[in-house]
Amino acid sequence: MTATRDPLPVRPLTAQDFAPFGDLLDTTGAPDKIINQGLCGRYHDRARIDVDGGRTGLSLFDAQPRTLPYRLEMLERHPLGSQAFLPLHQNPFLVIVAPDANGRPGQPQAFLTEPGQGINLLRGTWHGVLTPLFAPGLFAVVDRIAPEGEDPDANLEEHWLTTPVEVVAAQATALRS
Numbered sequence: 377m378t379a380t381r382d383p384l385p386v387r388p389l390t391a392q393d394f395a396p397f398g399d400l401l402d403t404t405g406a407p408d409k410i411i412n413q414g415l416c417g418r419y420h421d422r423a424r425i426d427v428d429g430g431r432t433g434l435s436l437f438d439a440q441p442r443t444l445p446y447r448l449e450m451l452e453r454h455p456l457g458s459q460a461f462l463p464l465h466q467n468p469f470l471v472i473v474a475p476d477a478n479g480r481p482g483q484p485q486a487f488l489t490e491p492g493q494g495i496n497l498l499r500g501t502w503h504g505v506l507t508p509l510f511a512p513g514l515f516a517v518v519d520r521i522a523p524e525g526e527d528p529d530a531n532l533e534e535h536w537l538t539t540p541v542e543v544v545a546a547q548a549t550a551l552r553s
């Protein structure tokens with residue numbers, strides 16, 4: 377059995393804690409605008425979407441749910457574009473990010489979203505791949521669509537951990553679908 381580092385507890389996702397890594401997308405608080413004859417609140421322009429070359433696209437992901445404890449073996453980043461994950465359900469999902477440390481991921485941080493919350497990862501942010509914890513793992517994804525003929529790895533850098541990290545539920549983080 378491969379050795380693992382200290383277990384990484386999951387923490388509740390807050391906009392403040394996530395700010396260095398990206399945007400927390402939800403409809404807490406008052407909307408920025410009331411539209412549609414007063415029948416709709418618009419939470420306007422809440423994600424720092426950023427693509428270099430290529431174009432911005434909207435895709436749908438159908439991801440297999442994982443379970444905690446979750447074995448984190450790889451973090452990746454997209455140097456040419458941001459990446460937003462918007463759940464098409466009301467289940468929390470696991471978000472793993474890490475600061476950059478001289479071109480490699482630093483200490484990972486694990487967060488659990490509130491039901492319905494989405495995230496936008498800033499361009500170049502080290503992250504674990506999309507990790508739902510409940511079925512259906514359905515998400516809308518806004519990210520960079522590569523131009524024809526671009527090297528598939530131009531916008532993908534992977535770092536495989538020599539020692540995997542076990543991501544565990546924390547006492548304070550109630551897991552509920």
Ligand SMILES: NC(=O)N[C@@H](O)C(=O)O
Nearest residue numbers: 452459503504505506507
């Ligand atoms: N590969 C892909 O489109 N998705 C990953 O970037 C991910 O972060 O899940």
Ligand code: NI
Nearest residue numbers: 452454459505
């Ligand atoms: Ni990604």
